Amino acid sequence: MRRARTWLPGxxxxxxxxxxxxxxxxxxxxxxxxxxxxxxxDAVSEGRFVGLQNFIDIWDQPRWHLSVNHAIMFTIVFVxxxxxxxxxxxxxxxxxxxxxxxxxxxxxxPMAISFVATGIVWRWLMNSGTQERAVGLNRLxxxxxxxxxxxFRDQEWGMAAMALPAIWQMSGYVMALFLAGFRGVPEELRxxxxxxxxxxxxxxxxxxxxxxxPVTLSxxxxxxxxxxxxxxxxxxxxxxxxxxxxxxxxxxxxxxxSNDPAKGATIAAYIxxxxxxxxxxxLIWSVRKERRS
Amino acid sequence: xxxxxxxxSITMASVLGLAACGGGGGGTASQAPAxxxxxxxxxxxxxxxxxxxxxxxLKAMRKIFEEKNPNYTFFDAAVAGGSGDxxxxxxxxxxxxxxxxxTFQGHAGAELQGYIKAGNLEDLTALYxxxxxxxxxxxxxxxxxxxxxxxxxxxxNIHRSNVLWxxxxxxxxxxxxxxxxxxxxxxxxxxxxxxxxxIPLSIGSEWTVTHLMESVLLGTLGADAYNALFKxxxxxxxxxxxxxxxNFAKIMEYAGDPQDDxxxxxxxxxDGQAAFNIMGDWAYGYFHNPPxxxxxxxxxxxxDWAPAPGTEGTYLWLSDSFTLPKGAKxxxxxxxxxxxxxxxxxxxxxxxxxxxxxxxKDADQSLYTDYLADALKDWSSNKLAGSIQHGxxxxxxxLAAINEAVxxxxxxxxxxxxxxxxxxxxxxxxx
Numbered sequence: 001m002r003r004a005r006t007w008l009p010g011x012x013x014x015x016x017x018x019x020x021x022x023x024x025x026x027x028x029x030x031x032x033x034x035x036x037x038x039x040x041x042d043a044v045s046e047g048r049f050v051g052l053q054n055f056i057d058i059w060d061q062p063r064w065h066l067s068v069n070h071a072i073m074f075t076i077v078f079v080x081x082x083x084x085x086x087x088x089x090x091x092x093x094x095x096x097x098x099x100x101x102x103x104x105x106x107x108x109x110p111m112a113i114s115f116v117a118t119g120i121v122w123r124w125l126m127n128s129g130t131q132e133r134a135v136g137l138n139r140l141x142x143x144x145x146x147x148x149x150x151x152f153r154d155q156e157w158g159m160a161a162m163a164l165p166a167i168w169q170m171s172g173y174v175m176a177l178f179l180a181g182f183r184g185v186p187e188e189l190r191x192x193x194x195x196x197x198x199x200x201x202x203x204x205x206x207x208x209x210x211x212x213x214p215v216t217l218s219x220x221x222x223x224x225x226x227x228x229x230x231x232x233x234x235x236x237x238x239x240x241x242x243x244x245x246x247x248x249x250x251x252x253x254x255x256x257x258s259n260d261p262a263k264g265a266t267i268a269a270y271i272x273x274x275x276x277x278x279x280x281x282x283l284i285w286s287v288r289k290e291r292r293s
Numbered sequence: 294x295x296x297x298x299x300x301x302s303i304t305m306a307s308v309l310g311l312a313a314c315g316g317g318g319g320g321t322a323s324q325a326p327a328x329x330x331x332x333x334x335x336x337x338x339x340x341x342x343x344x345x346x347x348x349x350x351l352k353a354m355r356k357i358f359e360e361k362n363p364n365y366t367f368f369d370a371a372v373a374g375g376s377g378d379x380x381x382x383x384x385x386x387x388x389x390x391x392x393x394x395x396t397f398q399g400h401a402g403a404e405l406q407g408y409i410k411a412g413n414l415e416d417l418t419a420l421y422x423x424x425x426x427x428x429x430x431x432x433x434x435x436x437x438x439x440x441x442x443x444x445x446x447x448x449x450n451i452h453r454s455n456v457l458w459x460x461x462x463x464x465x466x467x468x469x470x471x472x473x474x475x476x477x478x479x480x481x482x483x484x485x486x487x488x489x490x491x492i493p494l495s496i497g498s499e500w501t502v503t504h505l506m507e508s509v510l511l512g513t514l515g516a517d518a519y520n521a522l523f524k525x526x527x528x529x530x531x532x533x534x535x536x537x538x539x540n541f542a543k544i545m546e547y548a549g550d551p552q553d554d555x556x557x558x559x560x561x562x563x564d565g566q567a568a569f570n571i572m573g574d575w576a577y578g579y580f581h582n583p584p585x586x587x588x589x590x591x592x593x594x595x596x597d598w599a600p601a602p603g604t605e606g607t608y609l610w611l612s613d614s615f616t617l618p619k620g621a622k623x624x625x626x627x628x629x630x631x632x633x634x635x636x637x638x639x640x641x642x643x644x645x646x647x648x649x650x651x652x653x654k655d656a657d658q659s660l661y662t663d664y665l666a667d668a669l670k671d672w673s674s675n676k677l678a679g680s681i682q683h684g685x686x687x688x689x690x691x692l693a694a695i696n697e698a699v700x701x702x703x704x705x706x707x708x709x710x711x712x713x714x715x716x717x718x719x720x721x722x723x724x
Contacts, residue, residue, distance in 0.1 A: 042407075042410075042690070043407060043410070043411045044410060044411050044412075062701055062710075063697055063700075063701060066701070066704075123553065127553070128550050128551065129550060129552075130550070133550075133561075133566060150550070153550070153551060155704050238498075239498055239554075240378075241498055241499045241700060242499060242696075242697065242700025242701055242703065242704065243499070243700065243703065243704060245700075253693055253697075256381065256382045256385060257689055257690070257692070257693035257696075258689070258690040258693040258694070259407055259689060259690050260690065
């Protein structure tokens with residue numbers, strides 16, 4: 001009884017979340033994998049167990065290849081772009097400039113907006129009209145004599161353009177992470193390096209950047225999983241069009257337009273797995289690190 | 294002991310809090326309609342009519358319904374979103390949860406097949422007999438919306454999909470004397486416009502390309518061969534279809550940069566940047582209506598219309614209709630609504646506002662002027678063919694597969710792959 005008094009209140013306190021997460025996250029995930037392994041290809045049939053058949057069959061579909069390629073291109077441009085821009089903004093502010101609070105607010109501001117609102121604005125900015133029909137960015141480019149683009153309608157590079165609004169949205173957040181990282185580097189370490197004859201660039205290269213590795217990794221995880229499951233931004237900018245198809249949009253179409261639960265669940269399972277590839281190594285790494293310290 | 298109590302009370306509070314969140318999270322559309330005060334019963338009418346024109350039409354029909362049925366109140370469960378994308382997804386989840394609205398809007402024809410197959414809809418054949426609707430709707434319409442001899446929906450309006458919109462001034466400048474009547478004439482006209490440096494044909498997002506394709510299919514094959522494509526065992530790999538798709542590919546070469554949706558594409562014609570656009574007749578409302586909802590253009594001078602090339606004499610139709618879901622809470626109320634929707638009075642109130650023509654043959658012709666007068670005349674005399682993109686000829690999964698093939702074609706420009714994709718879509722989904 002005495003012992004129960006020490007652990008029971010704590011358990012009761014967290015029990016609701018454990019149960020809810022158990023049911024609505026892991027339970028649903030399990031349910032999804034179950035549906036993905038059946039042949040329930042319309043709204044009414046019961047669905048028999050077919051193992052990994054759906055996971056193999058989907059690779060025969062040209063649309064799946066297209067959406068995976070799109071997701072990869074989007075992820076590369078978005079993650080690298082947001083990391084680079086976020087790092088650069090933090091670097092600019094690191095030395096402490098006048099009005100730093102204001103700049104921080106401005107850079108962080110886009111994150112407060114939903115992807116849908118961002119998408120609707122960028123849909124206009126990235127209008128594909130050129131010359132006298134140009135609006136948005138193309139109008140500006142026309143005016144200052146730069147070449148105009150098809151933006152997200154470009155067959156090959158469209159997804160790189162689609163990553164621009166995402167970079168715009170997330171780089172402020174990455175800046176905040178890096179700024180905290182920069183500020184976490186003790187001044188003594190930098191001093192010591194300078195005393196040892198390091199140039200200012202050398203201080204960054206050999207002292208500051210290595211210490212930023214954990215921050216970079218966290219940023220990578222956050223951006224990576226946002227990128228792989230991106231849906232709202234794409235739908236807000238271009239709707240459900242093949243030219244910007246990604247797995248999450250394909251999943252929506254499979255479930256709600258094609259009425260094919262098994263196909264939708266298969267795509268969802270692939271999305272979860274791809275996110276897991278990002279997240280699990282990070283979890284292992286951080287658990288190991290905690291044990292070590 | 295005190296800590297204990299505190300822990301338990303926090304736990305309870307958090308559980309209750311979560312439950313409250315779960316209950317209060319829905320928007321207007323997911324509010325469960327309950328019987329309201331005064332003994333009146335609510336009738337939940339689910340649609341995607343929230344835009345200018347369409348919402349006004351719904352309001353006009355609602356007024357008649359409330360006058361005729363003082364016992365019922367109308368609950369407008371409309372969900373915004375063009376062509377019902379979001380509404381259909383929400384409807385799907387409501388049907389799966391067994392909490393259907395009392396009646397919902399859907400495109401008449403094959404689009405409803407999914408619901409029928411899943412056993413979501415009641416057979417309305419008895420209502421048709423009671424109101425003698427088979428006599429007032431065109432026989433071919435009744436035939437095309439029947440499934441195994443049963444009818445599951447009441448059409449309130451008819452839209453036409455195969456309309457060629459054009460800018461007379463741009464045509465004149467390019468030396469095109471009149472609207473092209475055949476595909477060959479159309480290609481020649483496109484070439485002439487191109488030589489003048491204007492956009493020959495404006496297009497919007499990918500679904501407008503499917504919309505264009507259905508008109509080209511009809512224009513090349515003719516009504517009978519087109520309609521036969523949607524019967525079981527139809528041959529989508531035939532040489533005829535190849536010819537049609539080759540025509541489609543040739544026409545697509547003259548298409549301008551794709552716009553965001555159908556409106557900006559139609560606007561290019563109205564503004565004189567483009568010569569032609571193939572779009573349904575809801576574009577008429579957009580061209581013609583005053584600036585709040587439309588472009589305020591003058592018909593016949595700023596814009597003009599003709600049947601899509603090669604489709605004269607055929608009405609490629611689509612229709613909005615209302616249904617009776619099984620398990621509707623207020624079945625009698627829903628039936629009362631369906632009777633208004635089927636009535637001459639209801640349709641004549643709704644359609645001039647929405648910019649469509651009534652499905653009934655006995656409508657008051659004087660209410661329909663300008664484009665709508667033309668449409669009404671053609672509707673009563675033309676052959677009928679069902680639209681692909683707008684849910685008449687093919688069911689939803691089939692349409693999704695067709696849109697996929699067309700979307701991939703826009704990227705690859707591969708006619709052979711397009712035909713294969715269409716053939717596969719037909720094999721997988723035809724019934």
